[in-house]
Amino acid sequence: MALKELSLQLEDRVRERTAELEREIAERSKTEQAVAASEQRFRDLFQNVADPVYIADDDGRIIAANDQAVSELGFSRAELLQRSIEDLDAVHDAPEKVAEQFRGFSNAASATFETAHRRKDGSTFPVEVKVRLIDFDGRPAFIGVARNISERRKAENERLRLEQQLLHAQKLESLGVLAGGIAHDFNNILTSIIGNTELALLRLPAQSPALENLQRVEASAVRAADLARQMLAYSGKGKFLIESIDVNRMLQEMGHMLEVAISKRVVLNYQLGDELPAVEVDATQIRQIVMNLVINASEAIGDSDGTITVATSCADCREEYLNDAWLVDPIPAGSYVVIEVTDDGCGMDKATLSRIFDPFFTTKFTGRGLGMAAVLGIIRSHKGAIKVYSEPGRGTTFKVLLPAAAGCAGVSAPEAEAQNWRGEGVVLLVDDEEEIRSTAGELLRELGYEVITARDGCEAVEAYRMHGDVAFVLLDLTMPRMDGEQCFRELRRIDPSAQVIMSSGFSEHEVAKKFAGQGLAGLIQKPYKLSSLRSVIMASRKAATA
Numbered sequence: 370m371a372l373k374e375l376s377l378q379l380e381d382r383v384r385e386r387t388a389e390l391e392r393e394i395a396e397r398s399k400t401e402q403a404v405a406a407s408e409q410r411f412r413d414l415f416q417n418v419a420d421p422v423y424i425a426d427d428d429g430r431i432i433a434a435n436d437q438a439v440s441e442l443g444f445s446r447a448e449l450l451q452r453s454i455e456d457l458d459a460v461h462d463a464p465e466k467v468a469e470q471f472r473g474f475s476n477a478a479s480a481t482f483e484t485a486h487r488r489k490d491g492s493t494f495p496v497e498v499k500v501r502l503i504d505f506d507g508r509p510a511f512i513g514v515a516r517n518i519s520e521r522r523k524a525e526n527e528r529l530r531l532e533q534q535l536l537h538a539q540k541l542e543s544l545g546v547l548a549g550g551i552a553h554d555f556n557n558i559l560t561s562i563i564g565n566t567e568l569a570l571l572r573l574p575a576q577s578p579a580l581e582n583l584q585r586v587e588a589s590a591v592r593a594a595d596l597a598r599q600m601l602a603y604s605g606k607g608k609f610l611i612e613s614i615d616v617n618r619m620l621q622e623m624g625h626m627l628e629v630a631i632s633k634r635v636v637l638n639y640q641l642g643d644e645l646p647a648v649e650v651d652a653t654q655i656r657q658i659v660m661n662l663v664i665n666a667s668e669a670i671g672d673s674d675g676t677i678t679v680a681t682s683c684a685d686c687r688e689e690y691l692n693d694a695w696l697v698d699p700i701p702a703g704s705y706v707v708i709e710v711t712d713d714g715c716g717m718d719k720a721t722l723s724r725i726f727d728p729f730f731t732t733k734f735t736g737r738g739l740g741m742a743a744v745l746g747i748i749r750s751h752k753g754a755i756k757v758y759s760e761p762g763r764g765t766t767f768k769v770l771l772p773a774a775a776g777c778a779g780v781s782a783p784e785a786e787a788q789n790w791r792g793e794g795v796v797l798l799v800d801d802e803e804e805i806r807s808t809a810g811e812l813l814r815e816l817g818y819e820v821i822t823a824r825d826g827c828e829a830v831e832a833y834r835m836h837g838d839v840a841f842v843l844l845d846l847t848m849p850r851m852d853g854e855q856c857f858r859e860l861r862r863i864d865p866s867a868q869v870i871m872s873s874g875f876s877e878h879e880v881a882k883k884f885a886g887q888g889l890a891g892l893i894q895k896p897y898k899l900s901s902l903r904s905v906i907m908a909s910r911k912a913a914t915a
């Protein structure tokens with residue numbers, strides 16, 4: 370009995386134990402399946418991450434890499450598995466540095482840093498690496514994701530470039546307003562100084578001891594006018610009379626002027642391209658660019674022998690090429706006329722090069738630092754660009770790009786120059802500045818005219834109506850109450866054949882452009898001399914009677 374009971378008890382226990390074991394086996398196989406599934410998931414993830422992923426042991430040796438890593442670096446997987454993280458790194462020279470960096474990580478933390486990786490072919494690219502310490506088959510290892518950030522870097526650089534461009538534009542804008550304002554007032558004052566000096570020179574007897582002093586006053590005033598012209602150009606507001614010109618012809622005409630402006634030991638060469646398209650520009654300002662560049666080139670050569678080459682060509686410029694130039698506002702791709710001035714002078718280092726367009730930046734004892742600032746202002750208002758290539762001791766090349774016009778270059782009228790020419794009739798002189806009214810009035814009387822004056826547009830219209838027989842109106846552009854533009858329209862309304870010569874010490878290109886084709890008899894820029902006033906009037910009178 371006791372034996373039988375014992376045996377039954379044993380059987381029960383065996384059954385229970387068997388069931389227990391079966392449960393355990395089922396559970397273990399479930400866990401195993403789960404582990405296998407998780408491993409598969411890890412493998413899928415490892416392979417499908419869009420970025421290269423590496424696993425390295427704590428010495429930095431690569432023990433696994435995904436497909437992305439293989440294709441990014443150009444190594445086969447086998448080759449990659451024979452390398453260490455240090456071999457990929459293109460920044461750290463000492464091999465131990467990378468592994469050292471990794472060893473510094475605490476267990477749970479991950480670290481992100483930027484470096485560069487080197488491909489099998491030697492090329493490198495910037496990467497952002499995210500590394501974490503993991504347990505790999507019971508051993509410590511690092512898993513790293515290395516994202517190629519070439520595109521991001523490119524975008525950042527582009528953003529930086531645009532930011533700098535904006536900053537530069539803002540600086541130009543604010544300084545330009547200041548410079549333009551000063552230049553405008555100076556031009557009015559200088560018109561009076563130059564005009565009165567000329568009149569005094571005419572009226573004094575030839576043996577007067579004051580003649581020489583007055584000549585010096587005149588020379589100084591002309592230098593001051595030059596300064597005002599540079600400032601006005603920098604402000605981008607000096608563009609005055611837009612005409613279609615042939616750059617080659619302009620350079621040929623400037624030949625003598627350039628020769629006398631440069632050092633005697635410098636040879637001036639020309640390489641003028643064939644069949645250049647015309648450019649729609651203010652010729653005076655383009656001459657100013659060439660003059661400033663050539664004088665700088667000569668000054669860079671100094672007292673030694675040297676060569677300056679002035680070359681012209683036409684180029685189809687793509688956007689990238691233009692973006693790489695010094696420009697303030699973006700300009701479109703297209704056809705540009707290029708004026709190139711090269712010297713074999715002292716050249717410039719990077720620090721100088723980065724500041725040449727800053728107003729008042731100069732490295733010369735007597736320099737004013739306005740030449741290149743003016744060049745940039747003119748180029749800006751003509752929607753062009755400028756490129757500079759320079760190396761210390763090697764010389765410098767400036768390339769000025771001006772948008773090519775559609776048509777062919779027109780033939781500019783020959784300078785009318787007739788010392789003794791005189792006009793007759795009544796001139797209505799309109800200017801808000803008392804000084805200008807009296808000086809210009811005297812200049813006009815000197816040319817044989819009778820002069821009536823008005824202080825603004827309203828008075829001018831009134832005077833024109835009252836008088837009835839005005840040969841022409843010399844009209845200032847910027848005035849209170851009614852400005853020159855409105856006044857011109859009003860005069861034309863009263864008398865469609867009214868002859869108007871517009872004058873200004875400061876002119877927006879848009880305004881000058883607005884008058885194009887509207888029958889303006891002439892344009893004259895302050896400060897003007899008797900001779901230039903005479904030739905503008907002569908040309909307009911000839912056209913009126915033709």
Ligand SMILES: Nc1ncnc2c1ncn2[C@@H]1O[C@H](COP(=O)(O)OP(=O)(O)OP(=O)(O)O)[C@@H](O)[C@H]1O
Nearest residue numbers: 665666669725731732733736737738739740741765
């Ligand atoms: N061709 C060149 N070779 C070497 N350096 C140059 C050249 N052109 C310009 N520079 C440098 O750029 C600076 C600025 O030139 P910029 O013409 O604006 O002023 P400047 O010649 O010094 O004075 P100025 O107002 O009388 O022209 C110069 O002082 C010089 O250092």
Ligand SMILES: [Mg+2]
Nearest residue numbers: 661665740741
């Ligand atoms: Mg200069």
